[in-house]
Amino acid sequence: MKVTFPHMGFMHIVVKSLLEGLHREVVVPPPISQHTLALGIKYAPEFTCLPLKIGLGNYIEALESGADTIVMAGGWGPCRFGYYAQVQRDILNDLGYDFQMVILEAPDSKISQLLDQLKRLGEKVSFLEAVQAVRFAWYKMAALEKAEQRYLYTLPRTIDKDRAEQLWEQVLSHIDQAGSRKAIDDILAQAMLSWENLPRHHEPLLRIGLVGEVYTVLEPFSNQNIARSLGRLNAEVTNSVQLTEWLNDNLFKGHLFKSRTTHINACARPYLPCSVGGHGRETVGATVDFAQQGYDGVIQVGPLTCMPEIVAQTILLRVSKEEHIPCMTIYFDEHSGTAGIQTRLEAFADMLRRRKALQADYSDVQQGGNVCAVHARG
């Protein structure tokens, strides 16, 4: 059995580690490229969302490289995700590929149901070995998230942005190869130190929250690496979605650690009191949360035609007004041009900078206690 799975950010490092811990041969799909996307566009129905098309391209490339088993997360709810695996399986069958698809479903109540599914995926694996494989993969994922947060913190602050990005690429590749917790700790410590030592500038910074559909937030290819573009504009990006949280909520039903979802849902409640599928409610809640934390702006991202994000977008108009936070929405599909996205990001960052400068002027005036000073300042 040669197992493959779709890409989503750095998830391939984690899933590869897990499957190897279950004694499976793994075929990681090649990094997502224009060729991957072209395959997805060619064989998926035109109106399906971008993650389905990219995932389909991943599978075709992996099957062509010798994979014979696809592992995919299942799902349910009012959006299309629950049908992804079935639709992709039918398309691949029609194309004549010989493979089996294993769909991991979230357990109804007990976490042991999920561990049983993973154990069945393994090759002569004991229950203890399955648990160890999950724990080691999780350790890698937590380390990668910590490193990513530091990278996103450093990029806007340093003048050596190329080096900051290079270090992040190195962390990805070294943690992928790490075989022990000690090795992961050493890689992380070394990277933190290197980022810390990069030269800094004293230009003003922006803080921007990134919200939206999970795949688009987590997969740089699908959002045209928006966090990197903003970092290069001296804007620090905070992702509202973390892989550990998403898996804890969706596959482990919140059994692993106390989830932030309750807080985010409470933030959303005055604007959207129920789920609308996908990550729609979380998009609204995270935007309110960012506003309350004093962020300068929020960018919502999603695939074109993503129903939950369209619902959230309409509600963000009110959130923006009442919570006093500028919001911009960007939808991505195969026609999104790099130059167009870059122009929109630059314009949004400029607008946030002007707004911040005006607010600083206004607060200086208020502290002086003389409103006429506004006019005196011109």
Ligand code: SF4
């Ligand atoms: S959340 Fe959006 S992108 Fe994801 S399956 Fe649902 S509609 Fe498609």
